[in-house]
Amino acid sequence: MNGAAAMVKCLEKEGVTVAFGYPGATICPFYDELAKSSVRHILVRQEQNAGHAAGAWGRMTGKPGVCIATSGPGATNLLTALATAYMDSAPLVAITGQVSSELLGRDAFQEADITGAAASFVKHSFLVKHSEELPRVMREAFYIAGTGRKGPVLVDVPVDVQNGVVGRFHYPEAVSIRGYNPTLRGNQLQIRRVVAAMDEARRPVICAGGGVFGSLARRQVRLLAERCRIPVACTMMGLGALPTEHPLNLGMLGSQGGALANEAIRCSDLLIILGARVGDRAVTQSGILEKDTRVVHIDIDPAEIRKNVEAGIPLVGDLAQVLDQILEEGPRPHGDVWTEGLHLPKDDAAAFGLAREGFVNPRRLVRAISARMEPEGIYTADVGQNQIWSARNCLIREGRFLTSGGMGTMGYSIPAAIGAALAAPGHQAVAVCGDGSFQMQMMELATLVREQIPVKIFVLRNGCLGLVREIQDERYGGNRMAVDLSGSPDMTALAGAYGIPAARLDRDEEVDGAVRRAFDTPGPFLTECAVWPGEDTHQLLPEKEERL
């Protein structure tokens, strides 16, 4: 067989059922073989979206999603998606075509040094020089992407290597890479120290991050919280670690978080960080962590320990395993949940009132969309005001909340919803975005139609780049520059041009009906929701209610 056939066989061996991509000259041998396989190929309309879809697929399943692009511009278009996946530890294998080996380094047509360009955005990369190496490289790529701290791995394959001969196809079962041995089991001594700290603490708080999903540890987090009666604050990446309405859920922490979660962390005497990198927006710059709070930091990546926060008790390991170990030690249950004395809101429910005439209240809308979804539904949020409104008010039950947390990549929600919908067939998928981010991804409406993927899109249209507008109002004396989105199309008409049914929503009273209609209509659906341009994302404390 040739190299391309071997690559496709590797995908099948890995159990890959869906791949997202966009072909070009140097990846044609691979596509020629992919056509003969059982792998379903989703043709996106821009490579970046193949990367986002594959990343979301990976975040849903815990196994690497696959995206494919050609050399040069195809590969460079993937970069933003790779960086997005890297920041959010999404398992992903990106396969790129490359110019023929003998042309490498000669600035040939559509040549880009993609392994070089992607170096800081991937967990690892391979530039394959010999066809015979392909099975081993593919095996290692999937192994590296899907184990330890998950992340994107790039496999760059020159066209002649795809065409070259693989004499005997052997797919290695085991992988042995001497420089890569992630620690999965927690050190028992540290486990006991963590349990002792938990037993001693009077005001413990769990901070749940994206690692809860990366390690498929949702069950264990809930078990630990319930058994010990420890309240849980979530980072944006950790939203859904506990259901939103679970009595121990404090909501989202950080500079965009809710008052309850932030105050709980400020008052805590023990902060138990589970799979979170303690990013600047979450903890360090928001200044919510007091100096004398003891910190337990559990993460699979040793490089995260002591990077952003000083951890009194560091613990490296796979979260699900570590939490099982902790639970085995039998940490003591606390009495009353101490945060019940903090009478603070965890969301913006106080500001769910009616919007101005001709607009909808975005907080209320977000709550209505998520409440109407089936419990296992998937909600993807984009970046901008819509992300903050969504993160603070989305009602998550057994489903997932996906957003670009680390990179803050606009244009994420629709391709991510495509990837997530295919990863969890039969479950509802919703993409919420603004009119700015919508126009960075609207070409994917075609993908929804072609593949008949029933994503429900809600565009919060306020005619401006709202979050930047807020920054300009607050810090630049209201000098609003380059935030006016006039010239944007009628999005219902645009959806209509693609054959996607659509509706416009501009009255709070009609929110429930509009959401129901979107879900009741088979296939994709777009709802354009009018939001007042002056609407801010500020945390609304009860005494500030009159601001609305």
Add this chain to the structure above:
Amino acid sequence: MKHTISVLVENRAGVLSHISGLFSRRGFNIDSLAVGETEDRDVSRMTIVADGDDYMVEQIEKQLNKMIDVIKVRTVANEDLIRRELMLIKVSCTAKNRGEITDVAKIMNAKIVDITKDTLTIEIADRPNRLDLLIELMRPYHIQEVSRTGTIALQRGSSIIGK
């Protein structure tokens, strides 16, 4: 403070640029970097001298350890290391001062490896500060060119930084 970091890496194309790229991306400054094969041809040793505080060194070690092609990382205190560097230095000379330069070289345990009627090329392999000293001593004679390899190091005694 200067730190010497010894890194065992897979001897593969691209690894050197990958590692040096990590330093610049994370804002760590490298003073010197030397790389060569070890007794195992599949493994290279990189010896990196970097300037920074303890936090930086910890971060460097962890970030290096994260790289798949890195097999082992160890930062060793300078007093526990045998450190050596090789330097070639070409200086101007005249018939009159050639003897003087040769004397200095001899005192410094350096070798004259090339000679023309108006230049001398001296080779020295010693601790980095001894190389600095030789440069200072040669300055009066007008240095034409200097080439240094960067520091290499092994631990004193029987301990090793093995795979």
